[in-house]
Amino acid sequence: MKQDLKNFTQEQLREIFKTGGFAHYRAKQIFAWIYKRRVEDFESMTDLSKDAREFLKKNFFVSQLELQNKETSRDGTEKFLFGLDDGSAIETVLIPEGTRHTLCISSQVGCKFKCTFCMSGQGGLKRNLEVSEIINQYLYVVDLISPKEITNIVFMGVGEPLDNFENVLKAIKILMNSSGVSFVKRRICISTCGLIPEIKKLIELNLGVKLSISLHSADEDIRSKIMPVNKKYPLGELLPTLKAFSKKERYPVTFEYVLIKDLNTSKGDAIKLAKLLSGVRSKLNLIIYNASFLKYRPPPKEQIDIFTAELKKRGVFFTLRKSKGQDISAACGQLRAHWQKGA
Numbered sequence: 001m002k003q004d005l006k007n008f009t010q011e012q013l014r015e016i017f018k019t020g021g022f023a024h025y026r027a028k029q030i031f032a033w034i035y036k037r038r039v040e041d042f043e044s045m046t047d048l049s050k051d052a053r054e055f056l057k058k059n060f061f062v063s064q065l066e067l068q069n070k071e072t073s074r075d076g077t078e079k080f081l082f083g084l085d086d087g088s089a090i091e092t093v094l095i096p097e098g099t100r101h102t103l104c105i106s107s108q109v110g111c112k113f114k115c116t117f118c119m120s121g122q123g124g125l126k127r128n129l130e131v132s133e134i135i136n137q138y139l140y141v142v143d144l145i146s147p148k149e150i151t152n153i154v155f156m157g158v159g160e161p162l163d164n165f166e167n168v169l170k171a172i173k174i175l176m177n178s179s180g181v182s183f184v185k186r187r188i189c190i191s192t193c194g195l196i197p198e199i200k201k202l203i204e205l206n207l208g209v210k211l212s213i214s215l216h217s218a219d220e221d222i223r224s225k226i227m228p229v230n231k232k233y234p235l236g237e238l239l240p241t242l243k244a245f246s247k248k249e250r251y252p253v254t255f256e257y258v259l260i261k262d263l264n265t266s267k268g269d270a271i272k273l274a275k276l277l278s279g280v281r282s283k284l285n286l287i288i289y290n291a292s293f294l295k296y297r298p299p300p301k302e303q304i305d306i307f308t309a310e311l312k313k314r315g316v317f318f319t320l321r322k323s324k325g326q327d328i329s330a331a332c333g334q335l336r337a338h339w340q341k342g343a
Contacts, residue, residue, distance in 0.1 A: 035180025108159025
């Protein structure tokens with residue numbers, strides 16, 4: 001049975017070719033063709049021997065994603081809905097900001113962690129994405145916007161990246177590989193709801209990528225209500241792990257905090273947040289909630305002003321962002337939810 005070539009790292013292909021009786025450097029050549037030159041036809045890989053090309057045709061194929069829908073916001077945000085071979089769909093978002101183009105990549109079809117304010121987990125987890133399905137999100141969009149370049153990658157789309165640890169790790173290794181895409185490691189960020197065992201694995205691996213935590217409340221009880229994962233991995237256990245990550249990688253941890261009306265925007269919430277962050281080398285992103293099908297709503301200006309004033313008073317530096325793509329289905333899972341309703 002043929003296998004998708006994009007599911008393999010260069011190291012894995014080196015071993016496969018070695019077992020097939022070919023020189024190990026063939027893997028490097030193949031990586032250059034697919035990821036640097038964007039050539040996926042084996043016959044066009046002219047520096048490979050005829051036997052090597054026949055070996056590829058016999059054992060491998062090269063996948064691509066099928067675009068189902070695309071929406072573009074007035075602010076330039078673009079959201080892509082890609083169809084998969086099993087009839088599922090995933091989302092990818094391109095966010096322009098000045099000279100930066102950040103690609104938000106999905107890692108799963110659905111999500112099992114069921115954060116109550118997020119569309120992604122409302123239907124539960126269907127499956128993990130294959131390495132190729134993760135990589136193809138990048139390849140499709142980067143080719144589409146050429147000669148512009150994707151400057152940053154965040155694993156912050158549908159799904160929990162650290163719940164698909166091995167495939168996300170392989171995808172990152174492929175993206176960073178110098179024979180192909182050669183993406184700069186410090187411009188890759190993994191966002192997680194706080195899976196402590198997997199964060200500890202990242203510390204051991206010392207990949208050099210950044211880490212972002214979906215926080216959304218510094219109160220254990222409130223966070224447990226809106227993010228059930230907090231019951232298993234509470235903030236009291238998560239914070240020491242994040243300190244260890246920051247120390248090892250020498251990057252500040254980014255905390256994402258979505259501001260939701262009457263839920264996490266009081267003066268008391270700001271005080272708890274300031275105390276929580278005081279012991280962690282970190283960056284704080286405040287994001288105004290993007291209204292969806294769910295019960296939550298963005299806070300009024302008065303609540304935002306009270307919350308941010310208290311943070312300033314306590315010396316907490318933050319960035320306040322409006323949700324991108326508010327005139328399209330740009331929040332995680334929204335476009336996929338529209339598609340599912342219409343299917």
